[in-house]
Amino acid sequence: MRIDAHMHVNYQGMDAGSLISEMDAYGIDVTWLLTWYLPPGQGAPGYGGGFSPLNYRADGTHAGATLDHILAACDKYPGRFIAGYCPCPFEGSAADLFESAWRMHGVRICGEWSYRLLLDDPRSIQLFRRAGQLGAPVVLHMDVPYLPDDKGNPTYQNNWCGGDIRNLERALQACPDTVFIGHAPGFWRYISGDAVTSPESYPSGPVTPGGELHSLFDNYPNLYADLSSGSGLNALSRDPGQARDFLIHRADRLLYGRDGKGNDLQEFLPTLDLPAEVLTKIHYENAIRLVPVD
Numbered sequence: 001m002r003i004d005a006h007m008h009v010n011y012q013g014m015d016a017g018s019l020i021s022e023m024d025a026y027g028i029d030v031t032w033l034l035t036w037y038l039p040p041g042q043g044a045p046g047y048g049g050g051f052s053p054l055n056y057r058a059d060g061t062h063a064g065a066t067l068d069h070i071l072a073a074c075d076k077y078p079g080r081f082i083a084g085y086c087p088c089p090f091e092g093s094a095a096d097l098f099e100s101a102w103r104m105h106g107v108r109i110c111g112e113w114s115y116r117l118l119l120d121d122p123r124s125i126q127l128f129r130r131a132g133q134l135g136a137p138v139v140l141h142m143d144v145p146y147l148p149d150d151k152g153n154p155t156y157q158n159n160w161c162g163g164d165i166r167n168l169e170r171a172l173q174a175c176p177d178t179v180f181i182g183h184a185p186g187f188w189r190y191i192s193g194d195a196v197t198s199p200e201s202y203p204s205g206p207v208t209p210g211g212e213l214h215s216l217f218d219n220y221p222n223l224y225a226d227l228s229s230g231s232g233l234n235a236l237s238r239d240p241g242q243a244r245d246f247l248i249h250r251a252d253r254l255l256y257g258r259d260g261k262g263n264d265l266q267e268f269l270p271t272l273d274l275p276a277e278v279l280t281k282i283h284y285e286n287a288i289r290l291v292p293v294d
Contacts, residue, residue: 003287004031006228006257008065009073010052016073026263030293033073034084034112034139038064042116071105082291084109089123095130102134108291111139118163120170132178137290142186148199165190165212172220179290182225188235207239217250228257233265244272251278255287
């Protein structure tokens with residue numbers, strides 16, 4: 001069995017039918033479909049072209065991947081998709097909106113959280129705690145607010161999400177009953193000790209000692225991660241020897257995911273000669289433990 005724990009619909013030219021075709025071709029049984037909502041004023045250049053034209057606003061901005069599209073896909077292909085939804089914490093009561101979606105529409109994942117707001121902002125914490133009360137994991141997109149320039153000076157990043165690893169740690173502390181699934185460049189950069197000094201969004205080169213993700217995994221049992229997108233694959237492929245050790249050591253808290261077209265992660269994992277039980281946990285057992293499949 002295989003579960004894709006990170007995907008969007010009507011994204012990168014793929015409607016629900018296209019997703020099903022790829023799932024069948026790649027041996028994926030079930031996919032978590034997540035929202036990727038872009039609030040007015042927070043749309044990132046280049047994102048809009050990847051989403052459905054149906055979600056363009058009159059002012060030319062784009063709403064991204066929204067719950068209505070996900071629910072339509074779930075209705076059309078029962079048993080193949082599990083709905084995720086993450087309302088914006090600064091638009092109404094996000095905690096109440098999420099609980100309504102959980103009770104009325106069968107939403108079982110709070111995700112994808114991708115907002116220009118700190119993870120430990122009180123409005124974020126309120127949503128995360130409610131998700132934890134309902135037993136829903138929270139999928140986090142993180143992009144750091146600052147990267148060093150060529151002289152080492154911190155340079156503001158317009159499209160940051162969540163903050164840095166300190167904000168993540170405070171959210172983990174504030175919500176011990178909530179499972180967080182880390183994702184995106186601002187999360188995976190901390191696998192290496194050069195996270196603060198690397199000027200790249202997707203750092204290259206060998207993973208160096210002292211990566212702060214390792215201590216977070218050690219200290220917070222509510223921290224998981226998905227291996228989706230270029231960020232997850234980059235964190236592994238930049239140092240395959242380290243990747244093998246990491247995947248074996250953290251096998252109980254890692255999830256397979258794609259976050260877009262293609263099969264790159266599935267094709268990369270066999271090159272690491274991982275034990276079968278490690279692949280089984282990553283491919284589906286961990287996902288089922290967090291979100292049971294009917």
